[in-house]
Amino acid sequence: MKRSPLAIIWLLPSLLPFSQPVSAEWLLDSSIALQINDNLPNASLDQDIKSDTAFDFGFSPGFYSQISGATSLAVSADLGITRQFDYKDLDLIAIGLTGSVRHKFGLGNSAPWARIAGSASYLEYKDGQRDGWFYAASIEGGKQLAEQLSIWGGYRFELRRAEQIISIPALVSNFGIGGEAFDTAAHNLDINAAYQINNQLSLVFGYVFRAGEITATTLRNAEIFEASDAIAKDLAFGPDRFAYRIEADTNRYSIGLSLACNNHMSLNATYVYQDSDAYEDLSYSNNLVRVELLYSY
Amino acid sequence: MKISVTAIIWYALSCSTAIKRNASGYALLLVLPWSPTLAADLRASVVDGFATPVADAVVIAVPENGAVIEAKQDMATVDQIDQQFVPYVKAIAVGTSVSFPNKDDIRHHVYSFSKAKRFELPLYSGVPADPVTFEIPGVVTLGCNIHDWMVGYIYVSESPWFAVTDAEGAAVIKGLPEGKYRVRTWHPLLKVSEESTEQSVDIETTLPAELHWVLSLKPDIRPRRAPIGGMKVYH
Ligand SMILES: [Cu+2]
Numbered sequence: 363m364k365r366s367p368l369a370i371i372w373l374l375p376s377l378l379p380f381s382q383p384v385s386a387e388w389l390l391d392s393s394i395a396l397q398i399n400d401n402l403p404n405a406s407l408d409q410d411i412k413s414d415t416a417f418d419f420g421f422s423p424g425f426y427s428q429i430s431g432a433t434s435l436a437v438s439a440d441l442g443i444t445r446q447f448d449y450k451d452l453d454l455i456a457i458g459l460t461g462s463v464r465h466k467f468g469l470g471n472s473a474p475w476a477r478i479a480g481s482a483s484y485l486e487y488k489d490g491q492r493d494g495w496f497y498a499a500s501i502e503g504g505k506q507l508a509e510q511l512s513i514w515g516g517y518r519f520e521l522r523r524a525e526q527i528i529s530i531p532a533l534v535s536n537f538g539i540g541g542e543a544f545d546t547a548a549h550n551l552d553i554n555a556a557y558q559i560n561n562q563l564s565l566v567f568g569y570v571f572r573a574g575e576i577t578a579t580t581l582r583n584a585e586i587f588e589a590s591d592a593i594a595k596d597l598a599f600g601p602d603r604f605a606y607r608i609e610a611d612t613n614r615y616s617i618g619l620s621l622a623c624n625n626h627m628s629l630n631a632t633y634v635y636q637d638s639d640a641y642e643d644l645s646y647s648n649n650l651v652r653v654e655l656l657y658s659y
Numbered sequence: 660m661k662i663s664v665t666a667i668i669w670y671a672l673s674c675s676t677a678i679k680r681n682a683s684g685y686a687l688l689l690v691l692p693w694s695p696t697l698a699a700d701l702r703a704s705v706v707d708g709f710a711t712p713v714a715d716a717v718v719i720a721v722p723e724n725g726a727v728i729e730a731k732q733d734m735a736t737v738d739q740i741d742q743q744f745v746p747y748v749k750a751i752a753v754g755t756s757v758s759f760p761n762k763d764d765i766r767h768h769v770y771s772f773s774k775a776k777r778f779e780l781p782l783y784s785g786v787p788a789d790p791v792t793f794e795i796p797g798v799v800t801l802g803c804n805i806h807d808w809m810v811g812y813i814y815v816s817e818s819p820w821f822a823v824t825d826a827e828g829a830a831v832i833k834g835l836p837e838g839k840y841r842v843r844t845w846h847p848l849l850k851v852s853e854e855s856t857e858q859s860v861d862i863e864t865t866l867p868a869e870l871h872w873v874l875s876l877k878p879d880i881r882p883r884r885a886p887i888g889g890m891k892v893y894h
Contacts, residue, residue, distance in 0.1 A: 387764075387765050391886070393888070395888075428765075428766055428782060428805055430782065431768045431781050431782045431804055431805075432804075434805075466804065469770050469772075469779065469804050470770070470772060470802060470804070471802060471807045471882060473804075506807075509880070509882075510880060556887060558880060558882075558883055560878060560880055561879065561880055561881060561883070564883060564887060566887055566888075618887075618888065620885075620887045620888055622883060622884075622885035623885065624885065625808075625884045625885060626884075626885065626886075627885060627886075628885040628886050628887065628888065630887065630888030632888060652888070654888045656885075656886040656887075656888050657886075658885075658886040
């Protein structure tokens with residue numbers, strides 16, 4: 363019998379080394395969202411740019427344990443389902459685990475805090491070529507600067523590894539370029555601020571600098587291929603398309619409005635502009651809009 | 660002012676016990692102009708600048724002749740229910756001990772940085788072993804170090820004559836003995852000083868006295884508990 367990866371939820375209590383005698387409590391983060399991306403393939407050339415909207419569902423039950431007055435531990439199982447409106451091959455089911463330790467340096471709302479987190483997820487796309495593992499490790503810190511203003515930021519390392527590599531034999535033999543277009547690694551530095559306008563509304567600003575590999579998709583293009591270090595066929599965006607991996611520096615700016623519906627639920631609207639600079643004048647930009655209903659308990 | 664003969668004799672007899680010191684050393688001398696039979700309720704109503712009733716306003720009546728009243732060594736309770744302090748504002752007389760029962764099935768870590776009382780009840784569930792005694796008049800702001808959205812207030816009154824307004828903005832100080840009082844109000848969002856809200860009232864009959872306040876309040880912004888969303892960007 364094949365056991366569902368979600369069965370790991372039932373093992374979570376035993377993963378909490380402090381669950382005895384320190385009590386653990388359930389937690390749940392869930393979300394339903396609509397996300398528009400005006401450049402889903404992260405393309406550089408107009409002919410390659412495709413926009414799409416996706417329906418996105420997230421469900422992360424877990425355990426939270428306050429080890430001491432200052433330190434807490436959280437473990438969650440994460441389920442994510444994405445359904446694209448047009449580019450169905452990018453439909454995704456992600457199943458993973460996240461663990462984090464949070465420490466508060468002192469007493470009170472304005473005491474600074476730090477958090478170390480790690481996660482591992484298995485990504486299963488409709489397009490089997492994209493299937494694989496996604497790992498993230500982060501260290502972040504934050505502080506409430508004023509009664510209505512909080513800032514936080516940190517460093518995050520992301521690693522994606524495809525389960526199978528399908529290379530194009532001619533590219534391997536002639537140029538030594540393999541098919542690892544979906545194996546990426548990146549370093550991220552981010553800083554965020556949230557301003558609480560009133561008891562319902564909060565304004566959220568974010569900036570991320572990302573240095574690392576991105577996967578983009580293009581029609582056959584010699585110039586782009588030359589700048590890439592991995593290329594694979596990519597039928598997700600149509601025939602004669604190729605996914606390629608390239609080093610890029612990305613600046614990501616976001617602004618969001620969060621409306622608290624009650625203590626546990628909020629409606630969020632976020633706009634992101636991101637701009638990636640790769641080889642020479644090869645650059646990419648995305649506009650993303652996400653409308654999201656969040657429920658946390 | 661009429662002072663009955665019986666009252667004079669009664670007062671003389673009780674003088675020896677009426678002069679006391681409470682735990683913190685405040686002199687507690689009862690020298691109210693006295694007629695034990697004459698007392699009246701003080702009905703207070705509080706609204707904001709938009710005529711909306713103001714809940715959680717503390718109304719405090721202090722005898723005008725400077726008389727200090729014997730503090731009651733009372734017990735009071737501030738609960739933690741659904742990760743909130745209940746009540747949001749609790750008024751007590753100086754010298755009162757307060758218990759902080761945690762009625763949630765998770766633990767809380769209650770603290771105060773306030774001048775009137777600094778204390779910390781490290782991570783606990785159930786009822787803490789020792790109550791906290793409040794010996795200095797003033798406002799004590801309560802927080803929980805685990806749940807930043809938990810905020811509550813304890814108003815420690817130098818006078819035993821106080822009440823807290825309900826959702827209709829109404830409060831009743833019951834059985835205020837005959838005499839003149841300076842009556843003021845305090846609220847967590849009060850824009851002006853507490854002293855500037857002072858009014859006078861003279862309890863001369865057993866008919867209820869009435870006082871009304873229109874308070875200028877700061878916006879009620881409490882630490883947020885609802886989640887904040889972000890972007891999911893898959894590369
Ligand atoms: Cu708490």
